[in-house]
Amino acid sequence: xxxxxxxxxxxxxxxxLGHLSVIKRARKIFDRVIVGVADSGSKKxxxxxGTRVLMAKASLKEIGEVEVYPFYSLLxxxxxxxxxxxxxxxxxxxxxxxxxxxxxxxNASIDKNIDTIYLMPSLEHAFISSTVVREIxxxxxxxxxxxxxxxxxxxxx
Numbered sequence: 001x002x003x004x005x006x007x008x009x010x011x012x013x014x015x016x017l018g019h020l021s022v023i024k025r026a027r028k029i030f031d032r033v034i035v036g037v038a039d040s041g042s043k044k045x046x047x048x049x050g051t052r053v054l055m056a057k058a059s060l061k062e063i064g065e066v067e068v069y070p071f072y073s074l075l076x077x078x079x080x081x082x083x084x085x086x087x088x089x090x091x092x093x094x095x096x097x098x099x100x101x102x103x104x105x106x107n108a109s110i111d112k113n114i115d116t117i118y119l120m121p122s123l124e125h126a127f128i129s130s131t132v133v134r135e136i137x138x139x140x141x142x143x144x145x146x147x148x149x150x151x152x153x154x155x156x157x
Contacts, residue, residue, distance in 0.1 A: 003031035006086040006117070009075050011130065012037050013045040014154065015056045016147050018128035021121035022090040023066060029117075032065045034082055039072045046134050051154060059148035076110045087116045092126050 006026055012019060012035070026033045037053050045052065049070050056068045071078040079085060087107065089100045097118075104116035120126065128146050136143040137155050144152055 004029070004086075005032045005034065005082075005084045006030045006088045007034045007036050007075075007079055007082060007084050008088040008090075009036040009038055009071070009078070010090075011040040011043055011045055012052050012056050013040070013043070013047055013130050014052065014133060014147060014151055015059050016125070016128045016130055016133055018090065018092065018121040018125040018146075020059060020063075020148060021125045022088065022119050023060065023063065025119045025121075026088045027063060027065065030086070030088075032067070033088070034084060035060065035066060035068045036071045036075070036078050036082075037068060038075070039070065046137075047154070055151040055154050058150040061150075074110070076107050076114060079107075079114060080111065085111075085113045085115060087114060089116055089118050091118045091120050092129065 008023055008026055023033055023035065035056050037049065037056055039049050053068055053070050060066045060068060079087065091097055091100060100118060107114045107116065133143045133146050143155060
């Protein structure tokens with residue numbers, strides 16, 4: 001029997017408790033989840049790709065059957081390379097939906113075998129975004145309640 005595998009892509013700059021919530025929900029549905037950390041150089045991330053991969057791996061080490069890989073290509077190409085045809089995307093609010101739906105359709109237009117499943121984080125984590133965390137950190141605020149404890153040392157640097 002083949003395993004059900006999905007890719008959860010993102011910049012993860014940094015990974016948050018909201019991301020972990022979506023990953024844990026995805027693991028209830030899929031046998032294995034690949035967390036794809038996008039290069040996203042055009043977004044000018046706070047953390048370089050290697051650090052974002054390290055933070056994701058540290059945060060996810062306790063969750064079984066989750067792997068973390070960087071990717072530098074279109075998401076569809078990463079999916080093809082991994083031989084995975086299901087993408088997981090997180091939705092925090094209605095405002096996320098229009099953009100995510102458009103991206104899902106764009107990916108399906110490139111590869112008809114690609115499906116996108118939208119999952120919400122738990123209610124307690126629905127407001128968290130990497131942008132909010134970066135703003136708090138940039139202004140020397142305490143973001144410890146928004147991120148996995150494993151990445152606090154990265155944020156303090």
